[in-house]
Amino acid sequence: MSTTSSARTDSVVDVFEQAASTYDRTGVSYFEPFGTALVRGAGIRPGDDVLDVGCGRGAVLFPAAEATGPTGHVTGIDLAPTMVALTADDAVRAGLTQVEVRVGDAQQPSFPPRSFDVVLAGMIVFLLPAPEQALRAYARLLRPTGRLAVSTPGTFDPAFVAAMDALAAHLPAEQPRPAAAVGPFDDERTITETMTAAGLDVVAISEHRVESRFHDVDHWMQWMWSHGARALLQHLPADRLDAATADAARALGSARAPDGGLSLTTAGRLTIAVPRPRDPAPVAAR
Numbered sequence: 001m002s003t004t005s006s007a008r009t010d011s012v013v014d015v016f017e018q019a020a021s022t023y024d025r026t027g028v029s030y031f032e033p034f035g036t037a038l039v040r041g042a043g044i045r046p047g048d049d050v051l052d053v054g055c056g057r058g059a060v061l062f063p064a065a066e067a068t069g070p071t072g073h074v075t076g077i078d079l080a081p082t083m084v085a086l087t088a089d090d091a092v093r094a095g096l097t098q099v100e101v102r103v104g105d106a107q108q109p110s111f112p113p114r115s116f117d118v119v120l121a122g123m124i125v126f127l128l129p130a131p132e133q134a135l136r137a138y139a140r141l142l143r144p145t146g147r148l149a150v151s152t153p154g155t156f157d158p159a160f161v162a163a164m165d166a167l168a169a170h171l172p173a174e175q176p177r178p179a180a181a182v183g184p185f186d187d188e189r190t191i192t193e194t195m196t197a198a199g200l201d202v203v204a205i206s207e208h209r210v211e212s213r214f215h216d217v218d219h220w221m222q223w224m225w226s227h228g229a230r231a232l233l234q235h236l237p238a239d240r241l242d243a244a245t246a247d248a249a250r251a252l253g254s255a256r257a258p259d260g261g262l263s264l265t266t267a268g269r270l271t272i273a274v275p276r277p278r279d280p281a282p283v284a285a286r
């Protein structure tokens, strides 16, 4: 059976819908520092109109709202309704009148052309069924002086990779192993090619490293259930979970910190791109 794009989107979004209440709320520093760094790189100015696609619980959205200030406007879209509801509540509680959060598809955001000064996409584009088409859509949404800022995973801590492999070894034989690659965002060259094909010129690609600390392996597993890794965990048979966790704990041995906790470092990539100047509209023949 083939997997259609919308089926793929549904299954990705289901994972995040189920994770929404704990996503980025397990006391682990991961999405928030990547979000803050992405917003810093995007050079948002007070008063800017900003779109944040796949806004999740606001790791990018809230720093962006701080950068625009109350004279700007930040629209966050996400396809997981619970992500949208919880993030909208957080924005109201924080008194951020410049923030609007709604259900919307990051694959094809429906806004008029040239609506935004900045489009932000934090840890999402590699999850989309057709990333290049999505980037092309973002280019159309940008004003001529606008900027796109995208974060993608770079290199995971070897201990994290080993622990993921240890968990995956307990999946039923018929269950496909999770793909490690992020395809069109694998390295700087492929990112540049993907952006260029989508009508964008890359201004900068930088690496940003984030250290995440965990009290113990149970805290690590709690964090794993709270984000995309849930896609793997939910396919582990219930009677394999304890053995899988014990194997993951052994694999995380090299991440043991002096205080007895765990420390994992992830390198993400931050890409800033601008829309390639469009050809002027042809002059109508007289």
Ligand SMILES: C[S@@+](CC[C@H](N)C(=O)[O-])C[C@H]1O[C@@H](n2cnc3c(N)ncnc32)[C@H](O)[C@@H]1O
Residues within 6 Å of the ligand: 009, 012, 013, 016, 017, 024, 031, 032, 035, 053, 054, 055, 056, 057, 058, 059, 060, 077, 078, 079, 080, 083, 104, 105, 106, 107, 121, 122, 123, 124, 127, 128, 228
């Ligand atoms: C890894 S999270 C990133 C969230 C946030 N940008 C951050 O940096 O923490 C990916 C988010 O994208 C959302 N998502 C996945 N596919 C989507 C789509 N096609 N349209 C909109 N949101 C989508 C998920 O629901 C989830 O909230």
